Amino acid sequence: MSTVKDIADRLGLSVSTVQKALSGSDSVSAEVRQSVLDTALKLGYSPRQRKKSGPSSRICVFIENMGFEKIEHFGYEIIVGFRLAAAERNYGVDIVPISMDQKIEHVYEEYMNKNGYDGGFLLGFFLHSDFHCQLKNTMIPTVVLDNLILNPCVACVGIDNYQGITMAVEHLSSLGHCSIALMNGESNSRVSLERYQGFKVGMNKCNLPIRKDLVAFGDFTSENTGPYVNQFVENGATAIVCASDYIAAGVLNELSRLDIRVPHDISVTGFDDIQIARYSTPPLTTIRQDRLSIGKSACLALEQIMEGMAISRLLLTPELIVRKSTGPVR
Amino acid sequence: MSTVKDIADRLGLSVSTVQKALSGSDSVSAEVRQSVLDTALKLGYSPRQRKKSGPSSRICVFIENMGFEKIEHFGYEIIVGFRLAAAERNYGVDIVPISMDQKIEHVYEEYMNKNGYDGGFLLGFFLHSDFHCQLKNTMIPTVVLDNLILNPCVACVGIDNYQGITMAVEHLSSLGHCSIALMNGESNSRVSLERYQGFKVGMNKCNLPIRKDLVAFGDFTSENTGPYVNQFVENGATAIVCASDYIAAGVLNELSRLDIRVPHDISVTGFDDIQIARYSTPPLTTIRQDRLSIGKSACLALEQIMEGMAISRLLLTPELIVRKSTGPVR
DSSP states (O other): OBOHHHHHHHHTOOHHHHHHHHHTOTTSOHHHHHHHHHHHHHTTBOOOOOOOOSTTOEEEEEEEOOHHHHIIIIIHHHHHHHHHHHHHTTOEEEEEEEOTTSOGGGSHHHHHHHTTOSEEEEESSOOOHHHHHHHHHOOSOEEEESOOOOOTTEEEEEEOHHHHHHHHHHHHHHTTOOSEEEEEOOTTOHHHHHHHHHHHHHHHHTTOOOOGGGEEEOOSSSSSOHHHHHHHHHTTOSEEEESSHHHHHHHHHHHHHTTOOTTTTOEEEOSBOOHHHHHSSSOOBEEEOOHHHHHHHHHHHHHHHHTTOOEEEEEEOOEEEOOSSOOOOO | OBOHHHHHHHHTOOHHHHHHHHHTOTTSOHHHHHHHHHHHHHTTBOOOOOOOOSTTOEEEEEEEOOHHHHIIIIIHHHHHHHHHHHHHTTOEEEEEEEOTTSOGGGSHHHHHHHTTOSEEEEESSOOOHHHHHHHHHOOSOEEEESOOOOOTTEEEEEEOHHHHHHHHHHHHHHTTOOSEEEEEOOTTOHHHHHHHHHHHHHHHHTTOOOOGGGEEEOOSSSSSOHHHHHHHHHTTOSEEEESSHHHHHHHHHHHHHTTOOTTTTOEEEOSBOOHHHHHSSSOOBEEEOOHHHHHHHHHHHHHHHHTTOOEEEEEEOOEEEOOSSOOOOO
16 A cells, blocks of 8 residues: 655655645646546555544443433343444443533543543434533544534444435325324434424325324424314324324324224324334334444444544434334324 | 354343344333443443445445536536445445436346345435436445435434534624625535525524525536626625525636635635635635545445434534635625
8 A cells, every 4th residue: 555655755745735625725737636636546545544443543432321221222232232342343341320410511522532432422312502512623533423523533323314214205195094093202302303304205105185283293202183183183183193102102002092993094104113112002113223334333433533534424224114003194 | 242142141031132122122021121232331342334345345436427527627526535445345346337317226236136236335426316217225235425315224424514504604703794696506405505504594593684685596517607796796795695605706807807805805605615716816715515525425324324313414523714705894
């Protein structure tokens, strides 16, 4: 493998000029830049990288102290996937559970530097504004789950929410449903907004109208779906797309309370494919997030950031899992 | 590194059960799955992957025959980046220029299989519906630039358009601009829609109103901006965010024809940072796409798909390049 110096020697340029050309700096003319790139190819140059990653790298995984159930159902497999991928790269990984009342968000950079971490993976839903602002300015290579932060050192990983809901809508449309409702999570959540976008795109793809009276923003729990479900039923919905399996569980309960049969009268889809989806009544058609792969992709993204690639988002393709809660429109 | 069999032996399970557990199959109970994952961690198991990638891998890069200028200004560096990353992985790479009139889109899968390619990288803007539909169903690991396709074998790479326009809006807002216009590309282009989304998010972040009379969808050339620029000026715009450097070049020409000074009277931003941005009058403040990194990320994404990770999107963080076409609001 040749080096920057080989290219410089071949072209009679200074090493710094070649480096500027390879980094796309304005201070090098387009012609010089192109001859440098041509020569890099001829010589089979391999980019010199800020090799901060490697066996010596130490990664800190922060996971919100969200209680056993949520850890088991969501965070656990992501961490396993991350650790499996980290093991392949001989990274050292520490798992640090934190809770909202701990004020780690005031000392992220300091904490990482003091403890000699080369990178961080932040898992959980604790990105309130103060922490968000710190991440926007950190120089520590960092990966966050489901949160977009405008910083070349910070990448977002997760499932492609947009595609996931589109899949659910296309599945229901293929079963003949036209009056499809969306029971979404909090309106101030990025995940909710991306799932709403996916809903609109899916409905447009299927040439179905988006009816305001069939779209609701609630929260990601199963507790508060009652009024919305009643409204959807009154307005003639034949299918309800839910933004999470927890929401879908609440919707199934409410429909059963109203003696509405699923899927005979109304079809329901979830999102996430956590354990309850498999064991609900009826078993839930849902959008699977492959959590092992999300964890692996987080480690891959972190490796790339540590090596100088400014990854903004690395999103995985979700999978439609068809069970018993969806059927042909009555 | 231990194997699936080691885990099976340790737990007294069949290899297929362990494989099902690792792949998240429904047919394994959550308890068994968890014990498998725990043991995988204890034994430092490294996931067995469909090792289709490696020195033997042959990749075909299709680039639309878009003529020298566009190749030089956009496609060329992406291909260089791709080839540099492919060289590190010892992939064989063939570059195949195709033009719209060639009907390759009818035979993609056949072409790739017949020629023994393990993966494809599609570069250019030739994804009309027929080809799009083929890619939706292909089994060939494929990466496309700036086009989202719902298929676990196909990943989209590119810049984060959404973040790019948000950066431009925040830059103009920090200069005191409130009446910011958007001169966008074709309304049926995914890139245009993402840039429009980014515009809305940026304006909201800066607490600025989005005025319909200051948003226009045209095309990505410099030819047809005249009427829109006049409309923006009449409606009191103090800054114009353009969805490409070509569009911005047209806007600069039109403003100069109207004797409107940039940036004194109106600020203008571009997108892409192609060569003309540096040499326009005045030099253009724009959003840089690091095309070498886009090429490298395309190779990285292709490698991951060949190894079984269903990447949907791998997007890079854009960079704001401040030159002379933006200044404080008058």
